[in-house]
Amino acid sequence: MKIVIIGNGIAGQTIAEEIRKHNSNHEIAIISKEPYHYYSRIFLPSFLIGEKSLDKLILHSDEWYKKRNIAVKLNKQIDQIDRVNKKLHVIEDDTWLNYDKLVIATGSNARKLPFGNPEVNGVFTLRNVADADIIRKYIDENNVKKVLIMGGGLLGIELGFHLRDLQLNITICEIAPYLLPRQLDRGTSKLLQKYLESKNLEILCDVAVEKILGNENRKVSGVKLKNGMERKFDLILQQMGIIPEISLAQKSKLQTERGIVVNEYLQTSDPDIYAVGDCVQFNGKIWGIIPASREQSKLAAEHILELNPEPYQGTFWNTRLKIAGIKLTCLGTPNEDEEKETTLIESVNEEKYICRKVQIENNQIKSAILLGPGKDNFFVKNLGKKVDLDEVKRKVNE
Ligand SMILES: Cc1cc2nc3c(=O)[nH]c(=O)nc-3n(C[C@H](O)[C@H](O)[C@H](O)COP(=O)(O)OP(=O)(O)OC[C@H]3O[C@@H](n4cnc5c(N)ncnc54)[C@H](O)[C@@H]3O)c2cc1C
Secondary structure (H helix, E strand, C coil): CCCEECCCCCCHHHHHHHHHHHHCCCEEEEEECCCCCEEEEHHHHHHCCCCCCCHECCCHHHHHHHHCCCEEEEECCCCEEEEECCCCEEEEEEEEEECEEEECCCCCCCCCCCCCCCCCCCCCCCCCCHHHHHHHHHHHHHCCCEEECCCHHHHHHHHHHHHHCCCEEEEECCCCCCCEEEEEECCHHHHHHHHHCCCCEEEEEEEEEEEEEEECCCCEEEEEEEECEECCCCCEEEEEEEEEHHHHHHCCCCEECCCCCCCCCCCCCCEEEEECCCHHECCEEEECHHHHHHHHHHHHHHCCCCCCCCCCCCCCEEEEEECEEEEEEECCCCCCCCCCCCCEEEEEEHHHHHEEEEEEECCCEEEEEEEECCCCHHHHHHEEEEHHHHHHHHHHHC
């Protein structure tokens, strides 16, 4: 059987590895339009500031793939799937590639302001190595001092924190009333904000950008906010979430909505075509996190190999803020439905930036927000599982 995977992010890489782990005969080919072997996007902020080099970012060498008999075609983009004849068109070579099973792992793109300002240079998003190179070049060549990061999610905060190392003044603006609105409650978020402000990050919440302003050299000079205020900035980074990359699937007439619609075995509307990772929509949801890519890819690999996997039920949220000096782990989705009976077990010490809140529903851990130096492994291990409440209380206070 010939299995072709489009995209070599964590989803494409994981499914190739998982298939090979179980089976040494099938032909596996990965195709990616990026010029590098798999690298983790987590380290892009460190790469951007020069803390990590490109060779430290890329996980495996040519040899690694050769040894596992995984063919990798880099710098190649697929623009057509001929589903009837089961073949793919590679733009660069103008050739067609056959497949028996196809995996779409095309990831996502950064969400951008719908209005933008195409006339103005100096507005970027960070999604891949090429973006990081462009942003760094712009900083170095344009005497950048003030940076606005649009989006107070994990990535916006991590990026802002790292960019301080380049002696830049950083402002993070978030349209919601508080940072990390998807992961945190208001109280924990405000505590985190206080910590970030103590590290010289300016945080503006409940603030929306209305217009990007430019100067006579067609470079960004600032923004006009919806509240009428104008602020000066030399660089704007838009880190406002993701949009699944579904254009190829759409063109191939696979069922798509916000993402590529898949069933509980990660099959698209064509049973010989699977989709995994950021590009996927399952049960109306899109994940955009590494644990989901990993779980989906493992399961899809087993299904391709007819190993009877358990059906996919969605992935628990599991995210960490990776900045020096403070630990934050967010697990699950807090239940805000007041009809449902939940118990909150918490331990808060604002002076020490500690806030540990665990929500229990039907004796199971529904969600956990763990800010501060305490351990999180008990909660990661037991998320969604039945637990002893006394043990949870002990662990929350540990
Ligand atoms: C800076 C940054 C930090 C992050 N930090 C975290 C974190 O700490 N924790 C976490 O859980 N998640 C994090 N994420 C999100 C995480 O990286 C994504 O969830 C993950 O990369 C998704 O993997 P993927 O394989 O689905 O897609 P991607 O990583 O987007 O890879 C898809 C690949 O497919 C290629 N491709 C697309 N279309 C085609 C085509 N037609 N032909 C050929 N190739 C194509 C793309 O070029 C890309 O290389 C971060 C993301 C960024 C950008």
